[in-house]
Amino acid sequence: MRAFWAIEDKPSVVAWAQTRAGKCALLLLAFLLLCTTEAWQEAMFYVIAMGLFAYYPPWRNIVFFVSTYTVAFFFSTASINDAIGEVALTEGLVALSPEVLAYIALVVFSLMAWGLMAYARSHKQSLLARRPVLYLLGLECLLCLLSYKGIFSGHVRLALWSLLCVLTPYFWFLAYALVDQRSKDRSSDLFQLATFHPAWGGSSSSPIGKGAAYLRKVFAKTPEELAITQIKAVKLLVWAKVLSITRMLLTWLCISYLHIPTVSEAMDASLQNHAYSLGMEWASLIWSVVAYSLKVAIYGHFAVGAGRLAGFRLPRLSWRPLESRTLIDYFNRFHYYFKELLVDFFFIPTFFSVFKKHPRLRLFFATFMAAGVGNALFHFMSEIELLETMGLWGMVETFHSYLFYALVLATGIGISQVRANAGYKPSTSLGGRIQSFFVVWGFVTLLHIFGDESRNHSLLERMHYLASMFEWF
């Protein structure tokens, strides 16, 4: 079965994929697979854009740029529009369309990003060039402050808020572009701007494919590499579809047939003294972890599959997470690009800055900064629109639980990292693998109670619920 599935290892298949018929067949297959999750017009757009990028080198930068901004303008700004609409309503500026404001803010942001890249390039010793994340965090905080209720009002506030709503989902993309400005072989500004939410990446704020520096290095260099990459793209899309069907069946089984509640519903019931049975509470938690893991994998496989179609030899976002043998292994396998973001912007700078004479502490602290502080910051920022509805204090207050989740996860991953570095290797026997599975996934499942980002329950309520699941209350 494995040999059959590894079709990219067969020279005849790779040779066929380089013919006109082979290229058309691969693109058609990708279109059919993408059609099952996207509207056919969107799927058609992705496949044409990726195909043009792969097969017409002179047009590459233009195709990439146009596809990115077409997606930004026409396919996905719903959450940004809602956030802008909220402030427009508060400020009594209902005549202005949130959609148009989002477009204008996107153009302003792109020009600003272009300017920042040029500045970082010409001032290599500036804070912007040396510590782009710190600089951008300062900018984000400034925009938060200036667009906060009571500082400015009317059009000025709406404009600042619109810019904040657009900057936030582009934050990490811009950070990667700024880091690349220090490289000798950096990409052109057009290519850099095109990597800001590339067509394949969906609306995630975590850059799939990292930045231009990474993309230019992983791009297929020969027609043979391109063919292999595209075959792997279609294979990954097929796998995403299989997982998608699995999720659909499991959703029917767990929700429609077994009536398993969500963790939030089970927690509500428990707090109101109408708790579900213990079995149902555990089923709810396990199903929630399974559903979340499937969601991440399916989204990631579709995104990486589409990116590979363009010729980028992107590693999978999620790679056999069930086989994780330690927590650090789980961190590596579950969401590759989020982990890379945390390592690039939190782990590496911390690692080279502190505790150089204390190797274990240095490693633990750098891991903690990435998996804890970076993780919490990323998630706090990704819901910046709550600033308007909840206020800063409300946002912080309801974030306690996620903060706890991030800190416990980071401590676990940090310890696992230090142990791995000290030479600890879990047993590879069947018993050892089963034990690793239960240790890793047991930890992840229990912690999931606190990682649910619904903000509906306090940290104390979640702790109480966890204790009740063990009948400690």
Add this chain to the structure above:
Amino acid sequence: MENSRKEKIRAYLLDNLKQQGDKHPLNDNDSLFVSGRLDSVSMMMLVVYLENEFAVNFKATDFEVSLVDSVDVIASLIASQVSA
């Protein structure tokens, strides 16, 4: 001298690759991190190893993946620091 250094580095990297299920051979000019064979956590483990084993001195702002992307470039990096 350089050959023994390369041997040590190769052995360390092969062990890492094996742990990640990669049993392909490793040539001295094969890309490790840019190609995705090893991830950034493995890269930092390599940095710790190079600091401990060969006293390589990395600076945060100058650090780039290309400095440690293959056995050849790692060996050159060590050689340049030894000669300096």
